[in-house]
Amino acid sequence: MWDYTPIVKDHFLNPRNVGDIPDADAIGEVGSLACGDALKLYIKLDDNKDKIVDAKFQTFGCASAIASSSALTEMVKGKNLDEALAISNQDIADFLGGLPEEKMHCSVMGQEALEVAIAKYRGHEAPVHSHDHDHGPAYPDQEGTIVCKCFGITDIFLKKVIETNRLTTPEQVTHFTKAGGGCGGCIPKIKELIDEVMGASPEEPRKRPEKLTNMKKMQLIQEVLERDIRPLLWADGGDLELIDIDGAKVQVAFRKACAGCASSGNTARMVEIKLRDLVAEDIVVEEVSQ
């Protein structure tokens, strides 16, 4: 049995915003019956065509697909289109208190439907895949070639998901996109894409900035936690959440395998060293149980 969080269970058993919006401004459809999950997202904008005032969904899929769709509709309401576009699949998973890694593709599907809806509203195509075994890509004009024939997934889409989620193994790519989960024939190609995205763009060695405004500092702390620290914890089945930043004091709470772990003190020190390294040298990391 999957270890779903109470929030996932709640959004599955009592999904919010199921249905359709007859006069929707934007509709995003991804997935297919063949793939085993599909999502149709409806978005309604305010009179200024700026803020999302309503969102509804229909989903064919497992509990986490339904919960991810429900979460997404709750998250986008009240946001303008650019803010909505900034929602990542990890944000959806976080909103739900986390998803089993094997189920991360459900959150990706949500993010993707949103992107398609907004792109179509703005009159251009999004880098999506078709999920369609029979009919080829849903967006034939889009550039890119199909990598995973079983699930109809293009290199462009894969590169995007690899980059946003900083995926390092083909197995992770399968969990996030399904690619490689059918016949497995494309796994070597997926490895190449990972190398291309994660290896070929070596980042300049990052350095601690000289001076930071408070706002910038907070942003940077969040960025380092997301990019450098949480993926390390995920690898061991753990996670952390940023609770508060007060001057140089950063409060974090450990989740999943890290919660109550005897060595969480060491983990907190590791976080502190990393933050001192990349943000500011006076940072103090405190573990709170919340």
Add this chain to the structure above:
Amino acid sequence: MKEIYLDNNATTKVDEAVFEEMRPYFCELYGNPSSMHFFGGQVQSKVTEARVRVADLLGAAPDEIIFTACGTESDNAAIRSALEVFPERRHIITSRVEHPAVLTQCRNLTQRGYRVSEIGVDGAGRLDMDEYKAAVDTDTAIVSLMWANNETGVVFPVEEAAAIAKSKGALFHSDAVQAIGKIPIDMSTSSIDMLSLSGHKLHAPKGIGVLYLRRGTPFRPFMVGGHQEKSRRAGTENAAAIIALGKACQLAGQHMEAENTVVKAMRDRLQDALMTAIPHARINGGGAERLPNTTSIAFEFVEGEAILLLLSEFGICASSGSACTSGSLEPSHVLRAMGVPFTCAHGSIRFSLSRYTTDAEIDTVIREMPPIIAKLRQMSPFGREHLKAQA
């Protein structure tokens, strides 16, 4: 919450009488059956009794029974043995719908130079006998075909298939894990050489299996070491579990008729009621001969994991052929081999009953299932489109 357990093809409850039978063999009668002293000897005599009980259920002789740790071990041992016995034969035949215990091993063997033919099935899950007949040749070392399918309950004509294998000098093994205890099996009139059985599928505990090995069949052991099981399976006997399995086989023989009348009637009532109440559903393997306790029903436009979790809210335990339940991404290889369309494969639910199933439990499922499917279809874009098109 009290469970309504309709997942007996996954595992079964240990019968209380079975548990009582094995109970003394942990803390009191813990001797090693191989020991020379009286203390081991009394365990030895119970193991012998258990061997007779298992043999009786199968219509076999006691020395044809080899105790193993599980069905998977029995399957592995049978296939490995045949390949060692016939080193010059390089061909294996199995089916596309076998349990992974057989299929994975066969596929691995292709990497060691063996030719493997996976025989297909028709839309009802029946073995393609023409394809099978054409595949058997004098290079075939072993044919391994399941007696009954775990997902659909479809029964294969294993006796007929065994006779064909025999005519080419090949050994014949059947994974009978799902069939034993549910339908009568008589090895005394059979030409099957080897048969696998698993204790936990017939109300014995997990961790005990049997490989039936016909007298005179050449055999090379999978596990080597001590002299246990006449040197055909080394390792100290799991005496308590063996004794439990003996009791479970005795009880299975006694309940065989009820399994095929009372249990079958409940299964039929369940599937008839669900098929009547729920449109756009189909019985996987409905057109074939099936086990009396199993029904696999495909509900279009919805996904299996979601159905299972909603059923679980009512304490109802079933299983699904959907991809999402297993963490794999493709729906069941059995349903795909049967050509079940994708519209249905993801929404297939298997109910497997046992002699413990009650009419009241079946009533609960008949009551709760239709609203669950309706709720999910209302949520599914495909279900809604379909409902709209109909309206």
